[in-house]
Amino acid sequence: MKNLKTIYILLLIAFLAMFSCADDFIDVNSPNKNSGDFFNTEEDYQKALIAAYDYLQATAQQFQIAEIASDNTLAGGESATDSPGIQEIDDMIHTPVNAQLRNIWTWMYTGVNRTNYIMEFQDKIDFPNKTSVIAQTRFLRAFYYFELVKWFGDVPLVVDKRIQFGDQFDLERTPKAQVYEQIENDLKFAIDNLPYIQSQTGRITKGAAEALLGKAYLYQDKFNEAAVVLENLIDKGPYDLLPSATAPLMWENDYENNIESVFEIQYSDVDGGSYDCFQCLEGNYAVGFNGPRGYVGPVFDFGYSFNVPTQDVVDAFEDGDIRLDYSILDIKKWIEANPTASYNEDAGYEQTGYFNRKYIARLGDANRPDAALTNPNNTRAIRFADVLLMAAEALNRGGISDSRAQNYLNRVRNRATLGNVTTTGANLTNDIYKERRVELVGEGHRFFDLVRTGRAAGTIPGFQAGKNELFPIPIQEIELSGNTWKQNPGYEN
Numbered sequence: 001m002k003n004l005k006t007i008y009i010l011l012l013i014a015f016l017a018m019f020s021c022a023d024d025f026i027d028v029n030s031p032n033k034n035s036g037d038f039f040n041t042e043e044d045y046q047k048a049l050i051a052a053y054d055y056l057q058a059t060a061q062q063f064q065i066a067e068i069a070s071d072n073t074l075a076g077g078e079s080a081t082d083s084p085g086i087q088e089i090d091d092m093i094h095t096p097v098n099a100q101l102r103n104i105w106t107w108m109y110t111g112v113n114r115t116n117y118i119m120e121f122q123d124k125i126d127f128p129n130k131t132s133v134i135a136q137t138r139f140l141r142a143f144y145y146f147e148l149v150k151w152f153g154d155v156p157l158v159v160d161k162r163i164q165f166g167d168q169f170d171l172e173r174t175p176k177a178q179v180y181e182q183i184e185n186d187l188k189f190a191i192d193n194l195p196y197i198q199s200q201t202g203r204i205t206k207g208a209a210e211a212l213l214g215k216a217y218l219y220q221d222k223f224n225e226a227a228v229v230l231e232n233l234i235d236k237g238p239y240d241l242l243p244s245a246t247a248p249l250m251w252e253n254d255y256e257n258n259i260e261s262v263f264e265i266q267y268s269d270v271d272g273g274s275y276d277c278f279q280c281l282e283g284n285y286a287v288g289f290n291g292p293r294g295y296v297g298p299v300f301d302f303g304y305s306f307n308v309p310t311q312d313v314v315d316a317f318e319d320g321d322i323r324l325d326y327s328i329l330d331i332k333k334w335i336e337a338n339p340t341a342s343y344n345e346d347a348g349y350e351q352t353g354y355f356n357r358k359y360i361a362r363l364g365d366a367n368r369p370d371a372a373l374t375n376p377n378n379t380r381a382i383r384f385a386d387v388l389l390m391a392a393e394a395l396n397r398g399g400i401s402d403s404r405a406q407n408y409l410n411r412v413r414n415r416a417t418l419g420n421v422t423t424t425g426a427n428l429t430n431d432i433y434k435e436r437r438v439e440l441v442g443e444g445h446r447f448f449d450l451v452r453t454g455r456a457a458g459t460i461p462g463f464q465a466g467k468n469e470l471f472p473i474p475i476q477e478i479e480l481s482g483n484t485w486k487q488n489p490g491y492e493n
Helices: 004-019 042-054 059-069 084-090 099-120 130-152 176-193 206-219 223-236 247-251 285-290 311-315 323-327 331-337 384-397 402-415 425-439 446-452 475-480
Strands: 073-076 261-265 306-309 328-330 354-356 379-383
Touching: 042 099, 042 130, 059 073, 059 084, 059 099, 059 130, 059 285, 059 306, 059 379, 059 446, 073 084, 084 099, 099 130, 099 475, 130 176, 130 206, 176 206, 206 223, 206 261, 206 379, 206 384, 206 446, 223 384, 247 323, 261 384, 285 306, 311 328, 323 328, 323 425, 328 331, 379 384, 384 402, 384 425, 402 425, 425 446
Parallel strands: none
Antiparallel strands: 073 306, 261 379, 306 354, 328 354
């Protein structure tokens, strides 16, 4: 079967025309089918499911912004006014008026609405693959809600029906514990009804659902529950770490969807949107924005110098850690080794000389129609190394087994050609935290790791305790609610 990244485009266009129009409230004939009359065949459900998958691609922006919000990277860009919303998040001075935060809210709720559209009509007909369709749908809904609760805390929870215009006046923000309960229920259904291996690359699997459930438990400090589901995935799933010799290649396009990939978001280098419609892109725009300005030379393509690593994160790597060179591009060291390469070192803002090598544009991609917007690099949203480190944290912080926690931690360290950790208790906790930073640098996890473990204040420059643990609800959403929603603490004025 075709990879999902190639069929997003094929099925989405026809579906979106139908999805955007319901003709029962106007007197003229619509050329599009009433959305309530749509689900009549398995093909209809599959088209709707592909449309629900599609908004995974919109997360390229929020993974990048999450990294910038941490102490790992700076916003960068052309100047201090390049993408002001991103610059504000980097400096922890963001407000409810922020274009990027509004995008995250809007795009994730669009994803929720597309899943709920399927669920609203889940009982309309039966077909052989229906349970799989519903299981994938419920995973996607759980993922979109997980992103929303992670960024904004209490958010309106709507299940099995679409949010339609006018509904916002009756919606309230749901306590995040209740949102997490729904996330858990959706993921448990997906776990029970999906295989570890799908016939089509990019489809949601049992392993992806187990990993996300373990992560959701960890974010709630449910350590026992997290340990059970994550260790089950480790023991029974088909995943493993790539060997040390091939680990640097995991970020190349030829190594996408490899044995270490548990949940990978698919992108394509053909077709796409524009600078006015990032959510329309089929390519990974963040990749094109991360590289050096004016770069010419082997391997890499030019970029817009956003999301630049700090010296602090470079210094966090131990001597002999092979991950440093394939995680972070030291542009001057690279040019010394490749004399034909060059870049515009005088261009850009907050430039450190380092770039996010994991998500940086490579030469040889089709990049149609725009090389900066249409990069095919997939996002490795959850890797097996992350699963091992989450399991280690749950076992250690839950007081379950430091020896098993050491084992999982050392599997990751040994792959990086580092020695074993033998610490226990709080010292082991800190070692796990350190390992998560260097293993997952550039992947958008650091900010939320610091927040959920209470370490953000004093670590992230400008972070205010009691405020910046959450991002503000976009002011437009509060106004659409009739100003009935309370703003998150610290953002009221």
